[in-house]
Structures are given as C-alpha cells and as structure tokens.
Amino acid sequence: MKKKVLSTLLCVTMAATMFAGCGNNTTTNNSTTTDDAATNDVTTGTEEAAAPSGSGETISLRVWAAEEDQTLTNELIEKFKEANPDQTFDITVGVESEANAKDDILVDPEAAADVFAFANDQIVDLVNANVLQPVQDTETVSSQNVEGAVEAATVNDTLYAYPFSADNGYFLYYDSNVVTDPTNWDAILADCEAAGKKAGMVFASGWYNASFFYGAGFTTQLNADGSTTMDWNGTSVDGINGTDVAQAMLDIATNPAFLPITDGDTANQIATGTLGAIVSGTWDAAAVQEAFGDGYAATVLPTYTCAGQQVPMGSAAGYKMIGVNANSAQVGWAMELALFLTNEESQAARFEQRQIGPSNITAGEAPEVQENIAIAAVVAQNAANGVVQSVGNNYWDPTQSFGEIMAQGNPDGTDLQTLLDNLVEAVAQPVQ
C-alpha cells in the first residue's frame, strides 16, 4: 500500500513539474495571467501594473530615502496625502543611501523606486540610462532653488531632478583653539604641528582632490561618449602648470602634520581626536562639533602654495536631489510627490530635523540656517568657487589612484608630468 501511494505521488509530482516548468514560462509575457505558478507574496512590480486612470484609482508609489531620512520622509508623505485628499495613496518608503542610489537603480531601473534621492554626481549616468523623468514644472523648480543646484540638476539643457539640499560640498573645519589662521594650508599645518595635532583631508578621491586643480583654473568636461576631457596636464587659464599643482599637493602630503584620510573614514578619524583641522562636509558636523568642542569652527577652503604663490582651492559643489523614475507606472503622481518633498516647507522641515542646508532660496534665507556654522561655510564655499563637477564614469578610478599616489608622497618618484599625462589619458577613455 505504502509503495502504491508513493508511486502515484511521484508520478503526480513529475507531471506537475513538467507543466509547472512550462507554466512558468507562459507567464513571462503577461504578468496578469500568473495562476498556479506564482504563489508569491510580492508587492506589485512596477511593470504596467495599473489599470486605466481615474480618481478612484489607488496610487501606489515607492520612495527611496536615506536611512537618516526615514522618519522625516514618512512625515512629509503624510502631509502630501493631506494635501491631496481626493486621491487614495499607497506609498511605501524604502532605504537607499543617496551616495549609492545609482548602483542599485541601474541594475534594473524598472524595479527601482518611483521617487528616489541621489547625490548630483550620479545624474549623468542616470540620464544616460534614461532613468530620470524630465521635470515638467521647470519654472517652479528653477525659480525657487539656488542657481548652482539647478545647474547640477540639468543635463544637456534639460532639468532632470528636484534639488533639496545645497550642503553636499566640502569645506574646512578647524579647531579655533589650535588653528589661528585658517586661510592657508601652510599656516594650518604649522599650527597643527605646534599643537601636536594633524590636519586631514581625503586625497584619494576625484571629488576631493579636484579642488586643487579647479582652484588653479583647470577644468573637467564631460563628452557625449561618456569620456572626460581634462586639462590638468597642461597649463590652466590662470597660467598655472598642472605639475606645480601636483607638486603643491605633494608638499602638503609630505608635511608631517598632514593626515591623508580614506574616503568614508573621516568620521572615524575625527572621533580619534587627533585632528586640528579637516576638510569634510556637513555630514560630519556633529562628529566635528563633539571633537573640537568650543573650538568648533568652519570656513571656506584655505589657499595653498603653488610655485610660490597662494592659490585658492576650488571645490566640487555637491547637491542632493530627488529624481523620478521614468519607468514608474504613476509618473505624474511621482512628480507631484517629488515636487512636494522638495518644496520650501519640506526643505525647512528637513533643516529643522536634520540640519540639512536647503537649496530652496527662501528656506535658505531663514536666520537659523544662516546661523548654522557648517551650512554657512558650505554656502560660502559654493559661492566663492564651487564648481559643478561634470565628469564621466571613467573619471573616478584614475583620479582616486592619482590622489593615492599623492597622498603617499609619490613613493616611486614618478615624474609628475607622466602621472598627470596618464591620468588625463585614462579619464579620456570612452565609457564602455
């Protein structure tokens, strides 16, 4: 008896798998006909799931926001629902850091969130992959936000994203008990050395180390094929040689009071308490404040000595923005939500909760914002010589490598001109 039951069972399973095998594939084209094969509990995918529009329709949206922004985003979404009482919404919030958004979106843009936050260095790749829905209400966005933010959200004259913060750049934090003259590197390093402290900066990153070159009048430019044209191996419009800039970086790096930091390790280094000054951004404000105590101060980047003259450092201005996924089934409502999440009130709320410097002009003029030491510094830095970095995907690895060579004091003693030539060549590769 037992044998019989078993044998019928096995036959049934075999037959079932045969058909399930086929059944699985019949469902590929038409996701609505999933019957027995798809006994899953998945939330509806972004593929054309929705039926015709009408006011009775529930608008399902998925939002990606940074870990730290979860509470705020949920609050703002509630307000958004209140502002649109005629519609029913089903909005879920997922976690995705602004710095890595691109990496996860590009794997499968169709599965990515409808509305997501990202940092402006990713915009070119996102636009190339046709992920970003162009902004419809360009008038509102460009009139309400600071010029640099709008510029950063624009690619090929089309506005692609909704800026919400203008504080994603770097500047100089210093301990006023240690550093008396924060205007130039030589003085900062001397003060730090005297106090037994160090001055830190990330060299091994094309985002940070470009500041030396931008300040000296060098440029980077993104080409249509995704390659980057840079002139760092030549002479800038200001008449400064690239090799002199590199030498200046080396001089700083080899100073015993200088501490090269790896990108992402800044918070750790600040916490060790060995620093008297550091080039970083608002994300480290709390940590710096704790480490520097009453000496906590921030200002624009210092000048550096380049072939005998003082050259100001430029900076890659950073903005954070919200993008709308062009693959979204509810792209119209997604844009409404994006607009709402980046409007003046939302930006003001974001500053209040998280001390994020608004890109909105009116919100940025509020006295509390102006009084915030770190935000004041980043705004001043952007105004002084902030550059919206326009580079391709092949820019990052070579500049990181170059920065690391500088940070290590050029251990092989390679000719600086050769290093710069290699760098320029490498970033000039078309993206593939």
Add this chain to the structure above:
Amino acid sequence: MMGKRKIINSVLMHVALVVLAIIWLTPIVWLVVTSFSGYDGMNTSRFFPETWSIRNYTRVLFESDTVSQFPVWFKNTLIIAIFVCLISTSFVLMMSYAMSCMRFKGRKAIMNAAVMLQLFPGFLSMIAIYFILKSVNLTNSHIGMILVYSGGSALGYLVAKGFFDTIPASLREAAYIEGASEARTFLTIVLPLSKPIIVYTVINSFLMPWTDFVFAKIILNSGISTDWTVAIGLYNMLNRTLIPTYFSRFCASGVLVGIPIGILFVIMQKFYVEGITGGSVKG
C-alpha cells in the same frame, strides 16, 4: 629519560596549541567583547571596551529601527534556510544516489557536465537569474530566494556521491534479491546508513542563506529593509555613514547569528567529519 622527554614534548605541544587557539579566537573574542561595549562605534585604541553594557543586544532584539531589523531578518533567513535545507538536501541526495548506485546511459555525461558547470564563476549568471525570476514575479520574495539557493544545489553532489560509493554494493544487492524496489532500497537501506553525509549536506545548505549577500542583494532590491536577510542587513550596517552608529550592534547581531550555528556545528561535528571524509575519499 624517555618519560621526561615525552613530558617536555607534551608541554611544548600544549603551549603551541594554546598560542594557535589564541590567534584563532582573538577575532571572535573581539566580536563578543565589542558587542558588549557601552558605545555605538568602533574602538580602535583598546581591545576591551571601557564601559560594558548589554544595551546593544536589547536594541538589536527589541528596538528595531530602519537600519537594524534583526528579529525580522532572522525570521526571514530562518524560513528561507529551512526550505533551502529541505530542498537542497533532497536534491543532493537524489542526484548522488542516482550517480553512485545506479548505472544508466548518460551518467558519465551528466557527471562531466556538472564538473564543467562548476568552473564558471557563479555570479556571472546573476543578472540572468534575476531577470528569469523577475519574469515570473519572484523577485523580492522568499520563494525566489529559496529557488536561487536550492535550484542549482544538485551540482554539489560530489561529496555525497563519494560517500555513497563507500557503502558496500552487497547491501543493496541483498535488498534487490529480497524484491525491494530501487526506491525502497534508497529510502530504507542506503539513507539510514548515510547519517553523516545527510548532516553534512544539511549543515552546508542551511548555512548558505546566512552567509550570501551577493545574490540576496540583487534579488531583494525593493529597498524595504524588512524584506532582507541577516546577511544583507548586517552588510548594510557597515555602510560608511552607518558604521559609527551601528558597529557594536553589528557585532551583537553577528554573535546572535553565530550562536545557533556554533551549537549546530559542535553537536554535529562528528557527523560532519565523517561525512566529508567519507565523501572526499573520492571527490
């Protein structure tokens, strides 16, 4: 004279073992003491924390936030692991029995193909698997994860086959003579003798969902952290921006994951050793 030398040797041996054990346990001890530390981030200046507390554990277990959802992750991973374990173990045992104890056309061909398939780096096919799952709407689901982990598991049949090879053929022949079917022989003669290799396979397949973060990250891509497995969740905690606030909770979660696995290992150690050595006799 001889005895004295023996004692010296024995002492030397134990000293060496103590040194090695210290080396092997240092990171584990660091994990444990950090998990009991009184602060959030990493301590780079001292091995043992200055302040002790069990707050990391209480936070990990009872106070979930968007970053740390340990109880949910644990539940997800446990469910996935149990199913993966059941499916993989049956697949591996079925495949190995067929390959070891039966002779049929195409047997060698399948064996060679299995060897070839394993020489390709696994995540080369990640993207293709993702889109296959997506087309049947199984991304972001536990079923999808279970399928990914157990689907190709039959390829790992070699060790189990090696073990079956060591079971004397005479036992099976006796069963045939008594009129037992092939299926009955498999279930009542061979399986009961295969406890070590079953344990080995169970442990290995059970561990897979706890350690993989590459596939899991691609397939569970909704960004909703309650969908995650322990591996993605913990990996995410060491994100640059999160590490200063979550490092000690990462350690606590690591310990919590390690305890059940460790117990499993210690209890099953004997079988594990027998299983793998029986199997690798003929790899």
Add this chain to the structure above:
Amino acid sequence: MGACMSENVKTKKENPAAEFFRSIGAFFKEFGEAVAKGDWGVKASLVVMGAGYWKRKQIVKGVLVTLLEIAVILYTVLIGIPYISQLGTLGEVERAMVYNPETMKNEVNDYDNSLLILLFGVISLSFLVVAVLLWFANVRNTYRLQKLAESGKHINTFREDCSAMLNDKFHFTLLALPVLGVVIFNVMPLIVMICIAFTNYDQNHMPPAQLFTWVGLENFKSLFTTSLTMTFGYTFWKILGWTLLWAVFATFTTYFGGIILALMINSKLTKLKKMWRTLFVASISIPQFVTLLLLRNFFANNGLANTFCASVGITDFFKNLGWITTDYIPFLTDPVWAKCTIVVINIWVGVPYLMLIATGVLMNIPEELKESAKIDGANPFQIFRKITMPYMFFITGPYLVTQFTANINNFNVIYLLTQDVYTTTDQKLAASSGKEIDLLVTWLYRLTSEQYNYKMASVIGICVFIVCAVITLFAFNFLIKGDKEETFQ
C-alpha cells in the same frame, strides 16, 4: 539531457565521443525505421503524440503526452517564436517615451528589450530543441510498443509504468527535479551570459531604454590589447598572475596548515582533544562575511592591529628596517602587505575546515602501516613524510583540485577585505578599474556592479572558466590517475 551530452563531448577523448555519435546515429536510424515500418498508430503520433499510446490502450500516458505537446506548441507560437525571431538582431525598436499630462502617465511605444530577447530567445530555443528531441523519441517509443505488441509481449499499464519509475527507471524520478533546477538556475543563465560576451551590453547600451546587439569577437580583442587608452590587456595579465599565485598560496597554506593542526590535536601527547577541536571550530560558527568585515576593521590603517603594533614598537621596528614608510603598517592598503595579510587571513578562515577533514582522514590511516614503519626504525618525521602525506594526498587529491579552482573563484575573502579600503597606485590598473589585489572574479564583479560593463565581465568569466578547465583537466589526467569509483564498493 541532450544538452548536457553535447556540451560534454569536448572534454572526453575520442572513444566516448565516437560512442556518443554512434548512439545518435542509432537514435535517428530507429526513428527512420519507425516512420517507414510503423502502423497507423505510430504514424499518427507524428502529429498527435499520444496516438500511438492510445492504440495500445495506454490512455493516461497518451493524454499526458498530448497535453504536453499542446502546451509546447502553444508556448512556441505565443512566446517562443516572437523572441526567437528577434535573436538575430536582439531587437530594433528603441524605447521612446512621451509624458501625457492628461493621464499623468508616460506613453511608451512597443519597444524591444535586448536582454529579455536574448534571455527568452535562448530559453525558448533550447525548449524547442528539447521538444523536437522528445518528439523523435516519442515516435520511436510508440514504434517499440508496436514491436512489443507484434511479438505478443506484455504492454505496461500506466500503473506499471509508474512503478518502473521507482525501479529500473528510478534515476529518471531521482534526477528530474535536480536536473531541472540546474538547467533553469545554472545552464540557461550561463548560456545567456556567455552570449553576452559577444554583444555590446555595457553602460551605453543598457536595456530597457537602449538596445544592444551582436559585435562578434570585438570584446575578446579589447581584452588582449593594451594601447594608450585601453589597458584591459595589461590589467588582465596582471590580475591573472596574482589570481594563480593566490590560488596556489591559498590552497596549500590552508591544506598543510590544516594537516599540521590536525596532527597536533590528534597527537598522543595532546590531552583534551575534543576541547581543542571545538575551540578551532568555534571560529567557523560566525558567518564568514561577519568575521571578514570585522578583520577588515581590525587591520585598518587606524585599526586595533595598528594600535597594538605601534604600542609594542613593531611599527617602529619595521620602519627602521625600511619595510614601511608610513606611521602605520599598511596591512590592507599596500600591494605587498595587503597580499600577505589576505593570505594570512585566509589561513585563519580555511584551516579549521581543513583540520576537520584531515582529522577524519588521519583517523582512517591503518595503524599497522605506522607500527611497521616504527619497527623499521623510522622517526616521526619520516613516518609523516613517507606514510601520512602520501595517504593524505591519495585520499584528498580530488578535493585539492576542486579547492584550487574554488580559490580561483574565491570572491568573499578578497572582496570583503579590500572593498572601499584598498586604492591602487598603478595608474594603468586604475584606468580599467582593476587593483593589484583583485582576483579575476572580484574584478568581474566590480565591472558589473560599478561599471555595468557586462560584456567585459562575461569575457573575463569565460577566461576564468578556461583557466579552471585547463587546470582541472591537467590535474585529473596527470596527477590523479585512475578511477577509484568502484574500488570501495
């Protein structure tokens, strides 16, 4: 199974290959005979697959087979053909989107998705091939039934067929699901990814918004050329070199480490054997990625290991020796140091496993062998060299080979220890996103996850396969002779 067999022909020597083709010949010969000499039932089953069975009163089997036929035809017509027909071009209509403010939605044209075309084209095509083979086999089977009937032999009922599935044909029952799983989750994806090596699927050609297409051997050419701007060739050879070196070191250090540890624990001199074993096994119980991420922070430039070394003066000592120029020991940030650290950490990770295996094998060494050697006056070291090691090699040889290829593909250790930590100072490597400490697989992974360069990743994947295949074939043919399969049974 047909696919497995054909794929496999290459690895075998002439004899099996010839046998394989002969069996194919026989298959088609029988089919021809069936068509020529079959009765109406056999001929009808050329169209309706169940017909032959119905004639022999195998109703259920006939229904099942016919249902399968209908399913396959429906699938092919509805889904298969559209995909297969586009395989040649991988799609021609690029996506275009227009926003419609009225409906608040994007209006999308009927665009082609190259990746889906490739994926389902390949799957449908293989389906079709299998279906056609099944059809041939089906006609042949019905003809066999006819012959059985003609010679007056018994024809199985459905129930008997089922019970055969548990007896002579039990391997079909056993293998159906496992092989299906492997085909869906290994074979199909692999074929697709191999195909991608011959396309231009990269960041500028990413579905769904863009199309990609076939480019022939273009990607293989760029892998092996190093020009001013193309450094893939340089990077490839450099990384391949380290990959092989790593595989050798990683395999043998853990192998001998494990054996030595096992010998120590199992030595007659050692007390509390079980406790020692458990202590070392404890390090396995924490998931590997947790310990590796932990160790990455432990060995960071400002990590605990450096704090310790600085406080006991090791850092200064190394500095005086000229081994380091920095104030810290660059455990994971200098090419040479990082390679050493990674190998050492890998020993830490791998030795407990090997210790377990070696313990088991050592227990099986016949005591008489050792005793007689002792009587012959061999010292412990000689016993180890002349008896223990050869025995270990003999038993674990195949394991060693698989371990070697597994180390070539050892992603976790390298990736988790160096990601975000290691920065290369070799500008040529940086230009192709490679690093000195990268293995081919980690390079491949970063090319896909950071650069979306799927085409080059596929090419590298194929190269990894070739390297592994050569090593495996070499090892199995020259180092491990003979097939011990039957000797133990």
